[in-house]
Amino acid sequence: TQLLEQSPQFLSIQEGENLTVYCNSSSVFSSLQWxxxxxxxxxxxxxxxxxxxxxxxxxxxxxQFGDARKDSSLHxxxxxxxxxxxxxCAGGNTNAGKSTFGDGTTLTVKP
Amino acid sequence: DTxxxxxxxxKITKRGQNVTFRCDPxxxxxxxxxxRQTLGQGPxxxxxxxxxxxxxxxxxxxxxxxxxxxxxxFSTLEIQRTEQGDxxxxxxxxxxxxxxxxxxxxxxxxxxxxxx
Numbered sequence: 001t002q003l004l005e006q007s008p009q010f011l012s013i014q015e016g017e018n019l020t021v022y023c024n025s026s027s028v029f030s031s032l033q034w035x036x037x038x039x040x041x042x043x044x045x046x047x048x049x050x051x052x053x054x055x056x057x058x059x060x061x062x063x064q065f066g067d068a069r070k071d072s073s074l075h076x077x078x079x080x081x082x083x084x085x086x087x088x089c090a091g092g093n094t095n096a097g098k099s100t101f102g103d104g105t106t107l108t109v110k111p
Numbered sequence: 112d113t114x115x116x117x118x119x120x121x122k123i124t125k126r127g128q129n130v131t132f133r134c135d136p137x138x139x140x141x142x143x144x145x146x147r148q149t150l151g152q153g154p155x156x157x158x159x160x161x162x163x164x165x166x167x168x169x170x171x172x173x174x175x176x177x178x179x180x181x182x183x184x185f186s187t188l189e190i191q192r193t194e195q196g197d198x199x200x201x202x203x204x205x206x207x208x209x210x211x212x213x214x215x216x217x218x219x220x221x222x223x224x225x226x227x
Contacts, residue, residue: 004153031213042115042202042218043154050213088153094212097142097167101153 002027004091004102012108016078021105023089024071030094032072034063037086037104079109115219117203123225124193131189132222136205143186144216145178146202147171154202160186161208193226200224 007022023032031050035043047056049065049072056063060083062075076083086106090099116135124130136143142161146154157176158168162183172178175193180186190197200223204216 006153033215035218040221040223042117042204042221045215045217048213048215090153090216092214097159097161097214098144098156098169099216101146101155103151103153 002029002091002093002100004089004100006087006089006102006105008105009103010106010108012110013079015080015109015111017109018075018077019079019107020073020075021087021107022071022073023102025091026070027091028069029091029100030069031092032065032069033090033092033099034072034074035088035090037088043088076107079107081109081111083107084109115203115205115217117201117219117222119222120220121223121225123227125227126195127192129189129191130193130224131187132201132203132224134186134188134203134205134219136184136186136203137217140205140207140217141183142206142208142214143180144204144206145186145188146204148200148202148221149198157188190224193224195226198224198226 034046037043052067052069054065060077086104088104090101092099118133144159145157148154160180175191200221202221204218206214206216
């Protein structure tokens with residue numbers, strides 16, 4: 001069974017601070033997605049990373065896929081209150097239907 | 112197309128009743144997935160379809176759960192004889208099958224089920 005562990009589970013910071021959250025597994029994934037979810041809503045896809053060592057940037061968010069494709073990180077620069085939410089990572093494998101999700105990092109950015 | 116839609120958004124039922132949820136995927140997507148999410152956890156896979164064929168079911172999907180996608184478009188998830196442990200957010204997602212094997216899933220807003 002493939003598992004994804006996310007850390008930290010909870011993170012509370014002040015507006016303007018930088019942060020990094022992590023997604024780790026002992027298994028290799030062919031792709032990894034990051035989602036953001038707000039209370040009472042479905043997850044919203046932020047990015048997909050596919051290649052080991054790949055780095056993708058989305059405005060103030062930087063996503064990295066580990067060289068061995070077993071782990072990933074999400075770095076947010078100058079966090080804003082609008083970044084508040086549950087950040088989920090999900091791993092997928094070629095020709096497998098399902099994605100395996102971590103339990104997420106709940107981020108709170110205080111103004 | 113505005114994305115994946117789910118109906119109803121909220122459902123409150125009494126233990127032992129049957130409930131049915133509907134999911135309408137993004138129109139050009141041929142894969143459709145159902146997940147369940149409880150508080151403090153990430154989504155757990157239940158089942159998925161490619162067109163009208165149900166290709167995989169999780170062991171989480173007991174005999175009381177059944178999903179259909181009769182024409183390869185919308186899907187329904189039925190839970191019979193609901194139990195309090197079925198209370199959760201039921202999420203639907205869709206994706207386009209790609210030969211690369213990378214299937215980005217786009218989620219609907221979910222149906223929140225409360226079993227009293």
